[in-house]
Amino acid sequence: MTVTNKTAPESRATTRPQTAPRPGLRDRLARWDVKISPYLYVAPFFIVFAIVGMFPLLYTAYVSLFSWKAGDDDPDFIGLDNFKELFADTQFWHALENTVSIFLLSSVPQLIIALLLAAVLTLRLRGATGWRVGILLPYAASLVALGIIFANLFGPRYGLVNGVLQTLGLSPVDWQANRFASHVAIAIMVNWRWTGYNALIVLAAMQAIPKELHEAALIDGAGTVRRFTHVTLPLLKPTLIFVTITSTIGGLQIFTEPKLFDAMPGSNNGGSTHQFQTVTLYLYQTAFENFDLGYASAIAWVLFLIIVVIALINYFLTGRLAGRRK
């Protein structure tokens, strides 16, 4: 090929694309490049999402319509019977109650403490970075290791917590037998791990609040508490909603802590009477211990819908709050 041959189609493509009588290969390639390449660049995410996100989700919906035990050659199609049975399943509602209870016991104190911690961390402290890294440390530790350590601490007979209670003259608590006590113990595990993490997010948002607002409030004669409630808190709302929603999603999927809290090692029962069995634990037990895949898929979908509903509530709440601010 000569030099002229090489440059000619290029100039045609860039300067006079419409009038070219017969577009060459190079020309066509260049046009495809513009049209198709962007899709190819974004495709990997969608391909991966379709395989590991979309496909399992839809396949789970499909499986939930069958009476499907692992290893069955031809499972029976039973329509929505799994869902009907699920809505009448006391164990499921019991597990949902446990989940919500553990979630409330963990998220509410967790967010309050995170907010207060963040407020303290914005003060001029010596070695501020050290303190900030410090509150994130529990988050960096292995969840499984924490679960085992906490289960030991809350042991009904030889646990450290009961040991301390007894030396203080209080009666020991059977942390695993009592439904409420077990929820408290699990919530403490969750809080210990997540409070610092949330505090850091709130701290970042707090530091983004313009200093002028605080100064103006100061000139108006507002004290520390008043500035916190009337300046800091309102401006933190979007962040607080974000933190609430992420901890809600995490809370509804709580699994490792209750699993490791069981006295029976490796058990998915969530206590002798399922007193701390959460929905994900029940789902896991149904699918991978009883191998009842159809029923487990139904649980998974109901849990998914519950999370979607909560995400929608978040969407509307954020919208309303943003609207009110204007």
Added chain:
Amino acid sequence: MTTFRKGLVLALGITMTAVSAAACGGGDGDVPAAAGPNEHVELTLATFTEFGYEALIPEYERLHPNIKITHRKTGQGGPYAQDMMTKLAAGSGLADVQAVEEGHLSDILSKSSKLNDLSQIGPSGVSPDRWLSWKYEAGKDKNGKLIGYGTDIGPLAMCYRKDLLAAAGLPSDPEAVKPLFATWDSYFAAGAQYTAKTGKAWFDSAAQNFNSMVNQLPVGYLDTSDKLTVENNQGIKDAWTKVTDAVAKGESAKLTAFSNEWNSGFKQSAFATKACPAWMLGVIKEQAGPDNAGKWAVTAAFPGGGGNWGGSYLTVPKQSKHPREAAELAAWLTAPEQQIKAFEAKGNFPSQTKALESPQLLNATDAYFGGAKIGELFAEQAKKVAKPQYKGPNDGQIQENVASPALQSVEQGASAADGWQRLVDGAKKLAR
């Protein structure tokens, strides 16, 4: 707009190809013929915890130069069994020789169509009389298909704290305690006496005894037609009554087996007796620690005769590409000579009649348990085990996830009647 749509179609096209490529099929056919003697064959062997096969595998490879074995070892039995069930269902991913624990055997037996019949494809020299008959029989499905060669067993004897029994005025010499452990009635009666005198617990947890009692019955949770028997099975009801009565008398230390609290219980001397399969001696040694050396003893007696807790089988899934070679390996590993080597390596108690007569086994003693001749003792206990009980599908789950938690709830304060109702309802839910 058109370009957008085209792009979307393209993206979807790529996605669909990827999805269809991800989905794959599997099928099973007849047993492939054996490979020629010089053909190179690669076998995989999957086990969990300790089987004591580390030295045996190179030995087998030396004897069979054309065979290369990859040993996949897993730590815990529970996740291993879950993994095996899912791979059995998926139709791929299992090893050529796959070990199965006795507690999970009923699940595997209910899927016996996915495993090879070892009486058909196994080497001809392997006859049923290699094993104790109950061990051999338990490896067969309802239709008599042999899906596993027995490896080790867990014959039950009774372990007890010599010093604690003596302090309570009870006999403590291994021969003298035998009458206490003759029947469940005598066992619980001795416990009541012990607890009344010392105020301390007699055994570790109700579930441990209840499981042994149910296993001794001719019919367990399910009958041979896989129907749930719990409600009308008098044997189970009687066992429940006896155990919960003992709990009410304070005989249970209420420590769930293998929990952290249970481990601490050994160090704190929280209970005086313990149902002891052969492998439990190692657990006691580890948990009770050197401080309690010589205080523990074991005797050749178990309430209600004999029993078995634990032990495994080697199976050959239909997924295997070399089932005949795999069966040959499984047969060799479960031969008496090899099982004795495994016993010497890891203490796994053999299930082969010849191995149980081997002097290496019969002369084995344990200093921690006062120099007891444990080989001879457990060999004697193994012979006391009656005919195997038929285990239907979900049998293991009923025991683990329904009966044991129900008993635990009684130990935590629920009434025996409530606990029983929990057992019946839970079993029904699982068996539906």
